[in-house]
Amino acid sequence: MNRDTEKLIDALSGNLRPVRPLDPPMARAGRFLAFAAVCLGAIVLLYGVKPLFLARLDEPAFLVPWLASILTGIAATIAVFHLAVPGAPRFVFWLPVPPLAVWLATLGAGCLEELLAHGAAHLETSWHCVQVIVQTSVPLGLVLGWMLRRAAPLAPVATGALAALAVAAFASATLETFHSLQTATMLLLWHVTSVGAMAAIGAAAGKRTLRLPV
Amino acid sequence: MNGAGPAGYAKFPGMEQEAWGELLARAQSGDERAYRRFLGEVPGFLRAVVARTGVPIDAIEDVVQETLITLHAIRHTYEPARPIKPWLTAIARRRAIDWRRRGTGAARHEVPMPEFAAETLADPDSNRDLDRNAARETVREMVARLPAGQRRALEMLKLGEMSLAEASAASGQSTTALKVATHRALAALRKMWNNQTP
Numbered sequence: 001m002n003r004d005t006e007k008l009i010d011a012l013s014g015n016l017r018p019v020r021p022l023d024p025p026m027a028r029a030g031r032f033l034a035f036a037a038v039c040l041g042a043i044v045l046l047y048g049v050k051p052l053f054l055a056r057l058d059e060p061a062f063l064v065p066w067l068a069s070i071l072t073g074i075a076a077t078i079a080v081f082h083l084a085v086p087g088a089p090r091f092v093f094w095l096p097v098p099p100l101a102v103w104l105a106t107l108g109a110g111c112l113e114e115l116l117a118h119g120a121a122h123l124e125t126s127w128h129c130v131q132v133i134v135q136t137s138v139p140l141g142l143v144l145g146w147m148l149r150r151a152a153p154l155a156p157v158a159t160g161a162l163a164a165l166a167v168a169a170f171a172s173a174t175l176e177t178f179h180s181l182q183t184a185t186m187l188l189l190w191h192v193t194s195v196g197a198m199a200a201i202g203a204a205a206g207k208r209t210l211r212l213p214v
Numbered sequence: 215m216n217g218a219g220p221a222g223y224a225k226f227p228g229m230e231q232e233a234w235g236e237l238l239a240r241a242q243s244g245d246e247r248a249y250r251r252f253l254g255e256v257p258g259f260l261r262a263v264v265a266r267t268g269v270p271i272d273a274i275e276d277v278v279q280e281t282l283i284t285l286h287a288i289r290h291t292y293e294p295a296r297p298i299k300p301w302l303t304a305i306a307r308r309r310a311i312d313w314r315r316r317g318t319g320a321a322r323h324e325v326p327m328p329e330f331a332a333e334t335l336a337d338p339d340s341n342r343d344l345d346r347n348a349a350r351e352t353v354r355e356m357v358a359r360l361p362a363g364q365r366r367a368l369e370m371l372k373l374g375e376m377s378l379a380e381a382s383a384a385s386g387q388s389t390t391a392l393k394v395a396t397h398r399a400l401a402a403l404r405k406m407w408n409n410q411t412p
Contacts, residue, residue, distance in 0.1 A: 001257060002275045004401075005282070009253040011393035012286045015378075018244030019290040085291040086308070087300035152288035154308045212308070213287040214394060 022150060025081035025088075032147055033077055036140055036167070040174045043136065047178035061184065065106040069173045069191075071099035076166035080144070083159045084151030093158060096165065103169075107192060110184025122183060129175060129190040136171035137164065137198050145209065153210045160206015161199045168198035234302075239294035253282060259299075260306045267310035279401065281309045283394055356406045360399050363387075367395035 022028070056062040075096040082088040114122070144163050153159040172191040234252055241249035257278050264277045285305050292301050357365060370381040371392065378389045385392070 001254075005257055005275060005279055008279050008282055008397055009250065011397060012282060012390070013246055013250040013253055014393070015389045016241065016244055016246045016249050017388070017390060019242050021239075021242050021290050021293060024293055024295075085293070085301075086288070086304035087296070087302075088304075089300075150290065152291045154304055212284055214283050214398075 022085060025085060026078065028147060029078045029081040032081070032144060033074060035143065036073075036077075036170055039140065040136070040170055043174055044177050049177045050179070053177050061106065061110050065103050065110075065184070065187070066173060066176055068099045068103035068106065069169045069176075072096050072103055073166045073169035073173065075099055076162045076169065077144075080148070080159055080163045080166060081151075083155055083162065084148050084153045086152060086154050093155075093162075096162065100165075104188075104192065107184045107188045111188045114183050114185050123185060123189070126186060126190045129179065130194045132175050132179065133168055133171045133191065133194040133198065136174060137167040140167040140170065141198075141202065145205075148210065151210075152212055153206070154212070156206040156210035157203045158206075159210055161203035163206065164202020165195065165199040168195040171195075235292075235294060235296075235298040238289065238292050238298060242289060242292070242294070253286075256302060257282070259302060263303050263306040264310045267307055267314075269310050269313060273313060276401070277306070277310050277313045279397075280313070281306045283397065284309060286390070286394070352410065353403070353407075356403050359406070360402055364395045364399035364402065367392045368399040371396050372400075 057066075075098075079092050079095045082092040141164055144167060148159075148163070172195055175191070176187075234256060237248045237252035237255075241252055260278045260281050261274050264274050264281070265271070269277050281302075285302070288305070292298065357368065360368065366385060367381070367387075370376045370384060371378070374381075376384065378392060381387075381392050382389045387395075
């Protein structure tokens with residue numbers, strides 16, 4: 001073996017400090033999901049569920065994208081904790097894609113239907129949605145980031161984007177319970193755009209913060 | 215040592231890979247002997263992984279050393295129940311990609327030396343004493359260009375001849391951090407020295 005490599009091995013193995021191995025990714029993802037469920041549940045209780053939201057749960061065009069947004073958050077969380085350690089199987093990266101596709105496709109179909117029926121007359125601004133999604137996502141994202149502090153993601157941009165996607169998808173699903181937007185077009189315009197923007201911010205934050213220690 | 219040949223294209227029986235996982239798990243609990251054995255056995259495998267990424271043969275050992283430093287720093291991310299090969303492969307590939315990115319950056323500022331360049335160069339021995347003084351100055355400048363942490367570690371351990379324990383007490387850094395910083399400093403100096411143009 002190369003002498004430099006031998007010297008390096010001597011240096012690394014001398015005075016070895018014990019380390020606590022990270023828990024399995026699924027266990028860590030489960031812990032974050034439980035924490036998120038408690039926080040988001042508290043927010044829902046604080047604001048109170050709108051009767052309109054409960055009434056619309058019977059409509060598949062409303063229920064399916066709402067459930068898909070929650071599943072997107074869960075799948076993205078699982079993917080993040082797997083990607084946060086080296087050697088994750090490649091399929092993990094794609095886990096959030098099916099629920100995300102269902103979420104976008106069902107909202108997209110509803111949006112198209114509404115635009116064909118009513119045109120763009122019912123569109124309005126809803127900055128409140130953006131505000132709530134950001135205000136909910138950022139603290140949750142910081143907790144998720146804190147849980148990744150000992151991790152070593154080899155794909156920091158993807159990990160950051162998926163982490164932000166996870167928390168923003170949860171924030172969007174929570175917001176719908178007490179601030180039901182009436183139409184798929186509005187949901188697509190305000191919720192999904194906010195989630196996309198959060199994922200982009202997460203990608204940039206991941207690039208800067210999720211670095212290997214050496 | 216498993217590696218055969220400079221690129222380490224050796225076969226690695228499954229039994230050994232399982233043993234590597236056990237050795238690293240024991241190293242996580244602080245078993246130095248197990249860790250030394252683990253670090254002594256994996257470079258051959260790492261060389262094979264790095265070679266497959268297209269890193270030129272003369273740079274493979276650098277990338278393997280960087281991989282060893284990284285896997286040391288993140289050894290807590292190995293989950294003992296899981297296969298170790300994908301964990302090692304992912305880290306080695308990451309380091310190979312980083313090396314190639316750095317290499318691409320450097321290549322933009324470098325010009326290949328033409329074959330007849332020797333005709334234009336002076337006799338290397340003619341200015342031996344002058345060169346020695348110049349080299350001393352060059353090394354001093356190179357040391358000054360190192361990141362602060364690496365420079366301090368180098369000054370304490372190599373120039374100041376302090377022991378690891380003394381340097382650790384003086385700087386408040388762990389001995390491992392100091393060892394890694396010194397190794398990186400020497401590697402950086404070597405690279406700067408090789409890259410300097412006469």
